[in-house]
Amino acid sequence: MKKHNFYAGPSILPEYTIKNTAEAVLNFAGTGLSVMEVSHRGKEFVAVMDEARALFKEILDIPQGYEVLFLGGGASTQFCMVPYNLLNKKAAYLNTGAWASKAQKEAHLFGEVVEVASSKDANYNYIPKGFSVPEDADYLHITTNNTIYGTEIKEDLDVNVPLVADMSSDIFSRPVDVSKYALIYGGAQKNLAPAGVAFVVVKTDILGKVDRPIPTMLDYRTHVEKGSMFNTPPVLPVFAALQTLKWLKQQGGVAEMQKRNREKAALLYDEIDRNKLFKATVTNHEDRSLMNICFVMNEEYADLEKEFLDFATQRGMVGIKGHRSVGGFRASTYNALPIESVKALVEVMQEFERKH
Ligand code: PLP
Known part of the structure; x- marks a missing residue:
């Protein structure tokens, strides 16, 4: 019987991604070796990483001044990396669900947190509107798609402070005006790749403005400078992400x-x-x-x-x-x-x- 895969994540990926990744598990780029057993610094994998970054930028129409990173640690590590790198004094959070509030919880470790609005009163079954954001907030954090509750912010908000968005479960589902965001991140395991890699789109001029020291691995600048190759990247998920990006382009x-x-x-x-x-x-x-x-x-x-x-x-x-x-x-x-x-x-x- 044909199966219809409605899982929330990890979830269905294009057949194109699955087939090409399965092939590369056996024989990667004609090397006669598995993609899992070659050096990430070899020319074959470097080409994968470069193309994945370039196609990500092309498909999302990312303007100049932004970098795309592929990192380990899932979206949940971004919950702390965002405030570590961007929160100097105060950050604003829109609480639209369990993931949004987990992100918000981490920010408390780094400074003052203002919850601009919350839909917790109704088990997060709506997106709050008409909230105001403190002028002096370092950023506003939103979760564009609330995977658990089925709500989504389907437009790019105009806000008076830098906008940070968790797009784990709706990345590549619609055109995004990236210029309205300072940073976009997400886990790849819904619309992009198997679990194991997170993507980050960061406007590089927002980095380096906090006073605190940042551990090397948690500093976005490390990964911008090293092209997501500071340490061993999750090679298999990155390879699969490239296949999905190619598929996306082919599909229109x-x-x-x-x-x-x-x-x-x-x-x-x-x-x-x-x-x-x-x-x-x-x-x-x-x-x-x-x-x-x-x-x-x-x-x-x-x-x-x-x-x-x-x-x-x-x-x-x-x-x-x-x-x-x-x-x-x-x-x-x-x-x-x-x-x-x-x-x-x-x-x-x-x-x-x-x-x-
Ligand atoms: N943010 C959203 C919107 C999610 O749906 C999820 C996972 O389902 C996460 C964050 C957490 O992602 P990860 O498991 O990659 O840490």
Whole structure:
């Protein structure tokens, strides 16, 4: 039976990425060796790193003055690297979920933290609007896509201080005006590569302005200067990231991804809104994520939750169980998920509705 992969992360990657990476695990760039067993300083891998950086810049249309880094430690290490490198006195954080508040928690180690707004009061089922940011904040940190709760900031905000964004779960899902950001980061394991590498897009002139000493490995300048080769980079995830970047370019880039993602999300949200059994947890349409679509049973059908999960699983749906803090279901519709998988899920929901 065909499986439809709705996991939230690690999650579906393009077949192109999987196939080319599998091939390179056996025979990398004609070396007769695995990509896992060659020097990262050899010309073959240096070419991979250079091309990955260049394609990342090209696809996201990154202006001059920014650098792209590939680092270990996941997005969670960025929660501390950001304040280590950028927080002098005060930083502002928008609290839109568990990951946003984990990022915020780390900043407290480095200075004053102002929470400009929070949607915690409603289990993070909306994006707060109309908040003000202190003029003297060193930066505002946002999480553009809240993987657990299914909310997303789908536009690039205009703010009066440098903007820092965790784009772990919506990078490359839409065009981004990078010039509005001082720094963008994320773990690669949703829309880019297997787990093990984090990406950072940093405007280099914001670095070097804090008073504190920074450990070498946690100082962005180290990695800018050494082209992400200060230490051994996660070679396999970087190789896979390059394949996804090539695939993205072949498919028509981020504008095409946005178009497809809008189509997929509309199809599923429309069905959730129509089907008598289900309801979306995010009611405000403009806040609904195009990447993680969260829904629960309507109250009168609450006892059917387990039955629907089994029913859908038997029909090839994988990874639709919701995060424990939201419950119900979550269908992640990342770039690599074909619309056919969304159609298959919609059919399963309709079939289940007919049964009840
Ligand atoms: N930020 C967001 C929005 C996430 O969804 C996740 C993981 O799911 C993280 C951060 C943490 O990423 P990592 O596991 O790479 O540290």
